[in-house]
Amino acid sequence: MLRNLGMYFRLVGCDLRSQMTFRLSFWIDLFSTMAVNASMFASLYLVLERFGNIGGWGLGELAFLYGLAETSFGLMDMIFSGFDYDYFSTLVREGRLDQILLRPVPPAVQVMGHRFVLRRVGRILQGAAVLILSFFLVDMFWTPLKVAFLPVVLASQVVAMGALFIAGSTLTIWTIQRVEAINILTYGGVELMSYPASIYPRALRAIFTYILPFFFLSYYPALFFLDKTDPLGLPVWPPFLAPMVAGGMLWLALRFWKFGLKHYQSTGS
Amino acid sequence: MTAIISVRDLRKTFRVLVRRPGLGGSIANLFAPHYRSVQAVEGVSFSLQAGELVGYLGPNGAGKSTTIKVLTGLLVPTGGEVRVDGQVPWEKRERYVKGIGVVFGNRPTLWWDLPVIDSLELLQPMYDIPAERFRYNLVEFKRMLELDEFINTPVRSLSLGQRMRADLCAALLHEPKLLFLDEPTIGLDVVAKEQIRRFVLDINHRRGVTVLLTTHDLTDVERLCERVMILDHGKLLYDGTLAALNGRFESAWTLKVDFEEEYPDVSVAGLPAPQRVGRQALYLFNHRELNTAELVQQLMARFQVVDLEVRRPPLEETIRRIYAEQLLTK
Amino acid sequence: METMRLYLRVMKLSILQQVTYRTALLAGLATNFFFGLLRAAVLLALFQVQPVVNGMTQAEGLTFVAFSQALIAFLFIFGTYDVMNTVYTGSIGADLARPMDLFFYWMARDFGASLVNLVIRGVVLVAVFSVFYPVVMPATIGQWGVGLVSLLLGWGVNYAFRFLVNLTAFWTPDARGIGRAAYTMLMMFSGFLMPMRLYPDWFSRLVALTPFPSTFNTPMEIFMGLLKGPEVIPALITQVGWLVALWLLARVVLRRGLSKLVIQGG
Known part of the structure; x- marks a missing residue:
């Protein structure tokens, strides 16, 4: 375990060094990524100037949901870059997955260490800025529990979405091509987590509460942080399920990953 | 002596999606995919002794790569028994691969964006190579493969030959007992090919590394291998020495003769009529029935000969004949 | 006439190629639809605050969502990077050797793909979306016609803009980053x-x-009748104006870029 962790950091270190060789493009990429994501929030902000709120959630509260989801997606996208299924599918297509299997280090460690895309920092910074802004907009009432729980929620979102990246990559072992429909879960997931659950139709709400429990990662924790009551009147514990949900998703994803590699070995490329 | 590789009745079947043509076909493929079984390898058995250097030959699609992939733990076979150095490759793969080296000629094995040296140095912790051994090997391989000229260049900017040299070094730093080479000289120029062959011979002789090599370049085989295995349509056709193969299957040798003048009849009894262009004649003969010296003597006795040239058919031709005429199928 | 036939051939090839990406088409459709549902929920929540906003009703807002999702692929909302790739790989040389204007050559290619996406992703998506939410359609044949003309003009303006963005590849190795920022502006x-x-x-x-x-x-405002009667004329004129202006600009920029390419011997 420790050995693998060491190997992981070595690999990431190497990848970071190779990214440093492209300085200017790095900054251009960073700023364009920031612009892309900031425009989404700007659009929401401008529309709220006319409407005031969405489903009873004001700008500050929406900014909290949005900032949290963006920050964690950015972090996830950076840490799990190797499992970005667009990238991973090229590993499968070009036979580079074989090379990974020929090395005496667990494949998941190698894939994660293979790629650590630093320019995702743009998205993280932009998300974090909105999140911090939201603290002031809603005049957040901080308690020790909230201070301690915020990083947990953030980490839970990162892990849960990382699990989806792993699952999406595993699928490409079968399909060879990237599976565009998985975007529904990943990019769709961030979009979904950026708004209060109460605005969605009942069927969607049920799916993303009980089957793919995204709302336990954002909406319920947000109720706790913002001292809001759930219109559906839930008990006090749902906000704290986030780490369990994330852990469960990661466990399932890794099982699927192992299964996928077995299948890969029985079919060749 | 026990075999380092033993393969018994190896079989591998793939399921291949049959694509139906047209728009209707595409939709049908989507909802009711239709598969066909392809037997890549059908009952192949062989064994390798430690220290051997064996060529594994066959036309494209014969099943060579499938065999190599099974032996390196990348594929799980459909049937049969495989033991390499006492282990089953695809079980406990992470442990198994520590003891082997693999180079695929058509794909890079090193980190694309990293300078060669960084890539090589990553291998030390990865394979738990003792630092001292690592240093020693690196110095030796750098010298033998002349890596210094490009050791600080990122892998992506290397030429094919340079990349292959770096890959070979990478495959051997952890001192594997076994080396699998899949088309190591593909796409290289003559000089680069020769350098790689010298290196492979050297590590086989001096370090005793067992080498299994697939190639399309028969010069590789002639230079490197005493023993060859020939595979076609998933079946092993031949397993034996290169010399015996030549002895059995070589086609006609040719003798080109320039005569002093244009003789009306230059045919030799027992041989087909020679092709003639002016004063030149080309004889085809089977060297197992008629030896070259006898034929030359006969001609010299009858005619004024100015120049002679004997040509042995290249190994290519022998192998091509084996595939084309199915000489080895029972 | 002869060149026109050439462009039609290019377009036809592009259509055939696009049709082979069948799983991508279906997956794209599913993704667009799902995002449509999410965006519709946000819009519905907004309109709960106010039923009519600036002359737009809830149904019209939902129609907007349906069409924006339906036309993602038709309008290449996330941008294209093909032309800049040919500059970087050098294959633009082969394209230049053809007896075709580069602007129209890529226009024909893009339009072929767009047509397939309009039929398979666009029409189907609006149809499915209309099962769940109200979708406002033009009331008269005339409105349909003007709406379609405006949509085609919109496609042209969009294409010309994307082409210009791609041309930045002649001057910088970082055209992708520039493209991402530019396409974000386009999206917003x-x-x-x-x-x-x-x-x-x-x-x-x-x-x-x-x-x-x-x-x-x-095009959406004309299509839904938010702009009607005499308001349509200046809107169409503006579209034509931008189309011509961007096209002319693209010609100038392309000529400059190519001369740079020749000088550098790229």
Whole structure:
């Protein structure tokens, strides 16, 4: 375990060094990524100037949901870059997955260490800025529990979405091509987590509460942080399920990953 | 002596999606995919002794790569028994691969964006190579493969030959007992090919590394291998020495003769009529029935000969004949 | 006439190629639809605050969502990077050797793909979406006709803009980053994220000075009848104006870029 962790950091270190060789493009990429994501929030902000709120959630509260989801997606996208299924599918297509299997280090460690895309920092910074802004907009009432729980929620979102990246990559072992429909879960997931659950139709709400429990990662924790009551009147514990949900998703994803590699070995490329 | 590789009745079947043509076909493929079984390898058995250097030959699609992939733990076979150095490759793969080296000629094995040296140095912790051994090997391989000229260049900017040299070094730093080479000289120029062959011979002789090599370049085989295995349509056709193969299957040798003048009849009894262009004649003969010296003597006795040239058919031709005429199928 | 036939051939090839990406087409459709559902939920929640906003009803807002999702692939909302790739790989040389104008050659290729996406992703998506939510359709044949003309003009403006963005590859190795920023502007200012009418007036007036609303917002407003009668004429004229202006600009920029390519021997 420790050995693998060491190997992981070595690999990431190497990848970071190779990214440093492209300085200017790095900054251009960073700023364009920031612009892309900031425009989404700007659009929401401008529309709220006319409407005031969405489903009873004001700008500050929406900014909290949005900032949290963006920050964690950015972090996830950076840490799990190797499992970005667009990238991973090229590993499968070009036979580079074989090379990974020929090395005496667990494949998941190698894939994660293979790629650590630093320019995702743009998205993280932009998300974090909105999140911090939201603290002031809603005049957040901080308690020790909230201070301690915020990083947990953030980490839970990162892990849960990382699990989806792993699952999406595993699928490409079968399909060879990237599976565009998985975007529904990943990019769709961030979009979904950026708004209060109460605005969605009942069927969607049920799916993303009980089957793919995204709302336990954002909406319920947000109720706790913002001292809001759930219109559906839930008990006090749902906000704290986030780490369990994330852990469960990661466990399932890794099982699927192992299964996928077995299948890969029985079919060749 | 026990075999380092033993393969018994190896079989591998793939399921291949049959694509139906047209728009209707595409939709049908989507909802009711239709598969066909392809037997890549059908009952192949062989064994390798430690220290051997064996060529594994066959036309494209014969099943060579499938065999190599099974032996390196990348594929799980459909049937049969495989033991390499006492282990089953695809079980406990992470442990198994520590003891082997693999180079695929058509794909890079090193980190694309990293300078060669960084890539090589990553291998030390990865394979738990003792630092001292690592240093020693690196110095030796750098010298033998002349890596210094490009050791600080990122892998992506290397030429094919340079990349292959770096890959070979990478495959051997952890001192594997076994080396699998899949088309190591593909796409290289003559000089680069020769350098790689010298290196492979050297590590086989001096370090005793067992080498299994697939190639399309028969010069590789002639230079490197005493023993060859020939595979076609998933079946092993031949397993034996290169010399015996030549002895059995070589086609006609040719003798080109320039005569002093244009003789009306230059045919030799027992041989087909020679092709003639002016004063030149080309004889085809089977060297197992008629030896070259006898034929030359006969001609010299009858005619004024100015120049002679004997040509042995290249190994290519022998192998091509084996595939084309199915000489080895029972 | 002869060149016209050439462009039609290019377009036909592009159509055939696009049809082979069948799983991608279906998956794209599913993704677009799902995002449509999410965006519809947001819009519905907004309209609960106010039933009619700046002359736009809830149904019209939902129609906007349906069409923006349906036309993602038709309008290449996430941008294209093909032309810049040919500059970087050098294969632009082969394209230049053809007896065709580069601008129209790529236009034919893009349009072929767009047509397939319009039929398979666009029409199907609107049809499915209309099962769940109200979708406003033109009331008269005339409105249909003008709406379609405006949509085609919008496609042209959008294409010309994308082509220009791609041409930056002649001057910088980082055209992808520039492209990402440019296409974000396109996405936001074309009304793709939110109908222009829902933004504050000062903002939409400012954006109206750019070519972006002509690509999507204008065709949608004409299509749904938010712009009607005499209001349609200046809207169409604006579209044509931008189309011609961007096309001429693309010609100039392309000539400059090519001369740079020749000088550098790229």
